[in-house]
Amino acid sequence: GAGVSQTPSNKVTEKGKYVELRCDPISGHTALYWYRQSLGQGPEFLIYFQGTGAADDSGLPNDRFFAVRPEGSVSTLKIQRTERGDSAVYLCASSLKPRNWVGENGTEAFFGQGTRLTVV
Amino acid sequence: SQQGEEDPQALSIQEGENATMNCSYKTSINNLQWYRQNSGRGLVHLILIRSNEREKHSGRLRVTLDTSKKSSSLLITASRAADTASYFCATARQKLVFGQGTRLTINP
Numbered sequence: 001g002a003g004v005s006q007t008p009s010n011k012v013t014e015k016g017k018y019v020e021l022r023c024d025p026i027s028g029h030t031a032l033y034w035y036r037q038s039l040g041q042g043p044e045f046l047i048y049f050q051g052t053g054a055a056d057d058s059g060l061p062n063d064r065f066f067a068v069r070p071e072g073s074v075s076t077l078k079i080q081r082t083e084r085g086d087s088a089v090y091l092c093a094s095s096l097k098p099r100n101w102v103g104e105n106g107t108e109a110f111f112g113q114g115t116r117l118t119v120v
Numbered sequence: 121s122q123q124g125e126e127d128p129q130a131l132s133i134q135e136g137e138n139a140t141m142n143c144s145y146k147t148s149i150n151n152l153q154w155y156r157q158n159s160g161r162g163l164v165h166l167i168l169i170r171s172n173e174r175e176k177h178s179g180r181l182r183v184t185l186d187t188s189k190k191s192s193s194l195l196i197t198a199s200r201a202a203d204t205a206s207y208f209c210a211t212a213r214q215k216l217v218f219g220q221g222t223r224l225t226i227n228p
């Protein structure tokens with residue numbers, strides 16, 4: 001596709017339910033990021049994939065959060081036993097990023113429009 | 121946790137004036153990037169400055185980087201109403217980490 005696609009754009013779920021958020025990165029982008037953004041705040045890093053593997057998952061807040069990228073393309077962020085505090089916009093980004101950001105080319109990240117998750 | 125801190129948190133100026141936003145960070149970086157966000161959804165990359173660069177220009181944007189002070193600034197010259205948005209700096213080393221942002225309002 002032309003850009004990063006995230007589905008659904010909005011998701012309302014009841015407290016305690018399980019949700020999956022999907023991200024389709026730009027074709028050929030090896031790096032994929034998930035961020036969470038609350039109103040008036042900056043994007044908070046959750047997890048970063050280089051290819052199929054999670055290169056850094058230090059931002060996942062607890063073990064209710066899990067993300068996969070089985071074929072190195074589409075990624076799914078999974079949240080179990082959702083809580084009201086999980087309500088936020090979840091942003092996905094992809095890039096060609098070389099390891100450790102060395103080099104000029106392909107280091108910018110392209111963002112999707114996000115999924116607004118509301119836990120009621 | 122956030123790496124960068126933007127200053128000011130909010131800025132309101134008249135159309136045609138210049139807008140300056142600052143970013144401070146804590147750890148060493150490979151590059152620093154600035155992004156823009158409208159209406160709280162997707163972010164758009166504006167400009168990247170590498171750790172060995174001190175200044176960079178792109179159109180009406182000018183970015184400076186002082187690695188000794190761990191700070192960067194974004195200057196938007198001749199502002200337009202369409203520049204109204206939130207602006208974030210992001211530091212890049214092992215991952216891309218964003219600051220809290222500056223909400224810029226350009227009054228016509």
